[in-house]
Amino acid sequence: MAKMTLDELRSLRDSKKKEMTQRDGDKTAQIVVGMGTCGIAAGAKEAFDAFLDELDNHDVKNTRITQTGCMGLCFSEPTVEVAVPDMPRVIYGNVDADVARRIVKEHIIGKALVSDHIFDKPAKDIIDGETK
């Protein structure tokens, strides 16, 4: 690949924009990757990268990917929250690159939860600050 300039980047963007059909803003899937210290150490960047590649490879467009700091779930890092319209919001744990690819194929495209990586109850207690 030749070195891209900002102007080339801008025109690439503009040509992509023309291709885009009218999209419903509410129908956007959301992926939030936990990039806290331990998330990074556990491979959150590899997961982040795998999401980008896999979504692009499958030509999935309407997705927002954001990152957040510590989610307070160190023991199951990397942690990723996925919200697909008309599906329950899910937090996945131990998301390595392979699991990230599965989430794209099974959850975002196939609309089925990746059950074996769903984060279970204890974390919710911690998040809500409940004692029991």
Added chain:
Amino acid sequence: MHASVCDLITDLVQNAIEAHAEEIMLNVEETEKNIKVVIQDNGKGMSAETLEKAKNPFWSDGKHRHRKVGLGLPFLFQTVDMTDGSAEIQSEEGVGTTVTFNLDPQHVDLPMFGNFVSTAVSLMTYEFDGNLTVQHSRNSRSYSVSKNDLTDALGNLNNLENMVLLKQFIQSNEEELR
């Protein structure tokens, strides 16, 4: 211990973000003999006392969730100690913080460098209000790009298509350094 130098860099840039910096400058200069990294921010800075505490891995300013200093500094010192590198932190309250470190790329104990493309993409698309400029050089070649420029060219950086373009952009610039 962090798996890579890039992980260490990510952590230190996040510290700058958490210090509410408006301008962050990440400069990575690589040669065969030395890796020099400078992370400069104009965030809230630290007093000499806080800085001393921040070097301690067992100190946090209270709630982990609202931590102002992550584990980045202790990791940095550990890496530098293990590999005969050097590190220096200058910080002034209300002015900002500059972290500078030098590592020997040939030292046997140095963690691998890591993937700078995904590091830069991740940092550029981390949502925060300020600007981030990344400068990377290897020997005599270099490139520099800022988050403001990228937002200007692409619009929303968290939309998938824009992220993919951003990644291609960084990748093409990185390839030029080889």
